[in-house]
Amino acid sequence: MLNVLRRRRGGDVQAIANTPWWETHLRFFFIAPSMVLLAVLAVFPAIMSWRMAFSRVTFKLGELEIEPIGFANFTKAFSDNLIIGSTVRTAVWVLVVVSAEIVVGLFIAFLMSKLHSRARMFFTAALIIPLVLPPVSVGAGWLVMMDVNFGVLNYLLSLVGIEPLLWLADDRTALASIMLIDIWQASMFVFILMYAGILSLPQDPYEAAAIDGASPWQIFRDVTIPLLRPTFVVVLLLRTLDAARIADRMLAMTRGGPGSSTETVTLSIYKYAFIHFNFGYASALSVMFQVVLIILATFYIRRILRA
Amino acid sequence: MLPRSMTRRRLLRAGGGVALGAAGAAILAACGETQVVEVERIVEKEVPVEKIVEKEVAVEKVVTKEVVKEVAVKEVVTKEVERIVTVTIEKPIGKPRVRLRGTGPLGTAETGIFDKLLSETQIELDHVEQPYAATYQSLLINLSQGGSAYDIASMDDPWMPQFTEFLADITPLYQGFGWVWPDPDMIPAIVNLGDWPPGKYGPRAVPNIGNIQSFAYRADVMEDLGVEPPKTWDDVAEYSTKITGDMAPDLYGYTIRGQPGNPAMTSFLPIMRGFGRDVIDGDLNPQVNTEEGLAALDMVVTLKNLAPPGVENIGHHELGKLMYTGLAAMSGDVWPDQLLKMYTPDLSSVVGKIEVLPEPAQPGADHANMTGVWLFGVPQGSENHEAAAEAIHWLTQAENQKENMYANNWPPVRFSLMDDPGLLADFPFLAGIKNAASVAVPRPRTEHYSIVEEIVGRHVSAVIAEQESVGDAARLADEEVRVALEEKGAYS
Numbered sequence: 001m002l003n004v005l006r007r008r009r010g011g012d013v014q015a016i017a018n019t020p021w022w023e024t025h026l027r028f029f030f031i032a033p034s035m036v037l038l039a040v041l042a043v044f045p046a047i048m049s050w051r052m053a054f055s056r057v058t059f060k061l062g063e064l065e066i067e068p069i070g071f072a073n074f075t076k077a078f079s080d081n082l083i084i085g086s087t088v089r090t091a092v093w094v095l096v097v098v099s100a101e102i103v104v105g106l107f108i109a110f111l112m113s114k115l116h117s118r119a120r121m122f123f124t125a126a127l128i129i130p131l132v133l134p135p136v137s138v139g140a141g142w143l144v145m146m147d148v149n150f151g152v153l154n155y156l157l158s159l160v161g162i163e164p165l166l167w168l169a170d171d172r173t174a175l176a177s178i179m180l181i182d183i184w185q186a187s188m189f190v191f192i193l194m195y196a197g198i199l200s201l202p203q204d205p206y207e208a209a210a211i212d213g214a215s216p217w218q219i220f221r222d223v224t225i226p227l228l229r230p231t232f233v234v235v236l237l238l239r240t241l242d243a244a245r246i247a248d249r250m251l252a253m254t255r256g257g258p259g260s261s262t263e264t265v266t267l268s269i270y271k272y273a274f275i276h277f278n279f280g281y282a283s284a285l286s287v288m289f290q291v292v293l294i295i296l297a298t299f300y301i302r303r304i305l306r307a
Numbered sequence: 308m309l310p311r312s313m314t315r316r317r318l319l320r321a322g323g324g325v326a327l328g329a330a331g332a333a334i335l336a337a338c339g340e341t342q343v344v345e346v347e348r349i350v351e352k353e354v355p356v357e358k359i360v361e362k363e364v365a366v367e368k369v370v371t372k373e374v375v376k377e378v379a380v381k382e383v384v385t386k387e388v389e390r391i392v393t394v395t396i397e398k399p400i401g402k403p404r405v406r407l408r409g410t411g412p413l414g415t416a417e418t419g420i421f422d423k424l425l426s427e428t429q430i431e432l433d434h435v436e437q438p439y440a441a442t443y444q445s446l447l448i449n450l451s452q453g454g455s456a457y458d459i460a461s462m463d464d465p466w467m468p469q470f471t472e473f474l475a476d477i478t479p480l481y482q483g484f485g486w487v488w489p490d491p492d493m494i495p496a497i498v499n500l501g502d503w504p505p506g507k508y509g510p511r512a513v514p515n516i517g518n519i520q521s522f523a524y525r526a527d528v529m530e531d532l533g534v535e536p537p538k539t540w541d542d543v544a545e546y547s548t549k550i551t552g553d554m555a556p557d558l559y560g561y562t563i564r565g566q567p568g569n570p571a572m573t574s575f576l577p578i579m580r581g582f583g584r585d586v587i588d589g590d591l592n593p594q595v596n597t598e599e600g601l602a603a604l605d606m607v608v609t610l611k612n613l614a615p616p617g618v619e620n621i622g623h624h625e626l627g628k629l630m631y632t633g634l635a636a637m638s639g640d641v642w643p644d645q646l647l648k649m650y651t652p653d654l655s656s657v658v659g660k661i662e663v664l665p666e667p668a669q670p671g672a673d674h675a676n677m678t679g680v681w682l683f684g685v686p687q688g689s690e691n692h693e694a695a696a697e698a699i700h701w702l703t704q705a706e707n708q709k710e711n712m713y714a715n716n717w718p719p720v721r722f723s724l725m726d727d728p729g730l731l732a733d734f735p736f737l738a739g740i741k742n743a744a745s746v747a748v749p750r751p752r753t754e755h756y757s758i759v760e761e762i763v764g765r766h767v768s769a770v771i772a773e774q775e776s777v778g779d780a781a782r783l784a785d786e787e788v789r790v791a792l793e794e795k796g797a798y799s
Contacts, residue, residue: 056794059451147625148617149634169565169619171772257567258619259769274444275568275761276791 052283059277073284083285085260086268089175093264094243100183101239102232105190110220112191113198124195131188139252142181143168168254171261178249178262186242190235197231198224230304237300241293265289402429405694410435411442411461412516412681413702418714420707430698432459439463443757446470453688458695464500464680467512469754471503474511474684480696488513492705492721500749501682511684513699515708517720518679520577521743523630523641523649526662528558540581540606540667543637547613550636561610562635564626565619565771572764574626574640576677576750578610579603581639583672586763587751591797593785595763604770604777611771619772631655639666642679646736647716663739665746676743677750680720755792762787 022029051066053073058065077083108127112120130138145152146167154164167177205227209219247266250256256263256271269289273282404425413434414420421432435457437445443466449456450473462470481488489498493514499505501512522537528550529536537543547560564570572586579586584599594600611618615634618626627645629635633656641663648654649661665674683702685695701707708719712730718740724730725741750756766784769775775783792798
């Protein structure tokens with residue numbers, strides 16, 4: 001190992017020449033197990049998924065019959081009304097929930113930063129609770145609360161003289177109702193990141209702004225927001241990728257209904273894969289979805305690096 | 308005592324050696340299973356004396372131990388000669404314990420059924436509990452790939468056309484034990500669900516839960532209306548109009564499931580069949596966009612408008628709740644577990660007021676209740692076919708089916724239990740289920756049913772939610788079913 005260190009420092013060349021090959025390549029032996037694991041668990045399924053995307057896949061006893069069919073699965077997606085609808089719905093979902101979560105999360109983080117330290121601890125602990133709950137359990141709980149006839153939400157509305165809402169039973173309000181739940185839960189994730197960002201901001205710009213006589217709103221808009229830009233980009237990246245993959249909440253609460261009013265891309269892919277058992281088409285949809293997300297992620301990561 | 312020259316390294320080595328030895332001994336001990344063997348017969352054969360005991364031992368001391376595979380050795384100590392005489396026992400020792408794994412509804416561990424299975428058959432059954440959809444997916448992948456993850460698969464009857472080719476033939480397995488199959492006490496229409504295509508593979512599954520969908524209605528409400536129980540879907544619509552018109556929001560005429568896929572389809576199918584047509588015909592041609600299909604969808608819209616608000620997004624549990632809380636007077640999508648709740652005083656406000664009938668049918672059409680039978684099968688990939696068959700045989704015995712009725716409200720599949728006075732006294736609706744069973748038909752028998760169900764169920768849901776008109780929904784459902792089945796090669 002000493003010889004290797006010397007080489008790194010540009011030292012004794014002779015000593016290195018005498019080092020056995022396995023010692024100079026020792027690092028590869030150390031990372032080999034994780035590479036093999038990664039290959040088995042991630043690379044192989046990804047390759048299979050790409051292969052299936054260009055094939056018709058049939059289940060036979062003890063084997064998968066994979067017959068190449070070119071781009072047929074990909075072209076089919078562009079004339080599939082269910083997928084077109086799901087794509088539009090997913091785009092709206094991402095746009096609305098991510099924007100709302102950033103606004104709510106930032107607002108809570110800003111309020112928290114103004115609180116006394118003990119109060120901060122208490123509220124932080126309380127606000128993290130929704131974050132640690134599994135989405136399916138959250139969905140099941142809200143489903144009961146949003147029940148039109150027996151739910152507590154309509155009961156509370158009735159107390160103030162408001163007519164019961166159909167929540168998940170009306171195709172005009174179903175997606176919005178699930179958005180509310182997602183915003184309630186995921187805003188807390190945004191809050192944690194924003195709160196950490198706010199606490200790490202330098203104090204000098206604030207002092208300078210105060211001396212210049214800036215109002216609290218001006219300080220927030222012209223000092224806090226620009227300084228939080230790197231945090232914003234990270235939040236956008238993480239939340240966009242996560243929000244785009246939404247399916248579990250719909251599956252637990254509406255199964256994509258009423259009709260297909262809450263069906264998202266990943267839910268459609270799930271149905272094509274595990275109800276239609278059309279693995280070729282489901283893989284093609286997954287590949288296209290994957291590519292879109294990679295493009296989005298690359299864009300965000302570049303912004304992060306630039307910031 | 309340690310030698311003076313003992314170094315720390317030597318001490319560690321010695322310690323390591325001792326630890327390895329101890330671990331090895333423990334592993335060996337764990338591998339060898341201690342088993343008490345009952346000696347059934349002693350062969351009167353002299354064998355050489357193996358060892359002389361040099362001390363007094365008690366006369367009554369008899370030790371039995373296993374020495375070689377399935378042969379037991381009995382050591383008898385006699386007082387006079389104080390010698391150990393080894394006697395070979397010809398009878399194989401007790402049956403070894405077998406561990407099986409199964410998924411789908413097998414039973415409830417809390418009732419002790421698996422403990423009883425173990426004590427009576429030496430079969431230990433691990434129950435992998437999963438939700439309905441996950442059970443289907445994991446079974447399809449495991450069965451089709453010839454996997455050995457499961458030894459017993461408990462399957463819903465619509466899955467059978469997809470699964471039969473991946474299951475072991477029940478007949479030779481049962482015959483190996485000397486049991487008769489098909490069991491003459493089991494309802495033949497239900498037993499036949501395990502044979503698909505009829506006669507091609509032979510019986511591949513044994514029914515266990517005789518779930519039958521039925522039409523449930525409030526007898527007291529019909530009495531107040533002064534009408535006979537409904538026989539046609541027109542009757543249902545007429546009575547529902549009166550009930551909802553007079554009593555809403557306290558009571559609504561009818562309830563239906565509106566969630567897309569399986570829920571909406573399960574509520575729609577008895578209506579469509581009640582109009583005289585199935586969603587696909589024998590050649591798998593879609594039938595929703597037909598005169599009968601359109602009339603059935605119109606009936607769905609009528610009934611949905613007479614149902615409690617919110618049915619657009621209800622599933623099985625919510626529909627049951629609307630019935631047992633007394634908010635809905637009729638439904639053609641009621642299953643035994645929901646009936647039990649309607650008869651449970653702690654939950655229900657309609658105890659004793661619910662009656663069960665065969666599904667209504669328009670004049671000229673047949674009453675068609677739907678089966679939801681669960682059947683046991685042995686995956687071909689299982690390495691324990693015989694033990695699995697033995698466990699299935701045990702689990703489906705009348706005594707255990709009766710226990711399941713009490714514990715889980717799983718209706719039996721045996722004639723002897725359907726007429727059991729004790730069961731009928733405790734579950735009055737069982738007689739109605741038996742009548743429903745007499746006209747029950749399975750869902751369309753095709754390996755592609757899940758696709759048909761997803762597509763038609765989505766469009767029925769859209770009709771219920773008023774997202775699509777009846778005409779559009781019927782046309783789109785048929786088009787999509789045809790395209791999906793063509794891709795599957797169903798028409799070639």
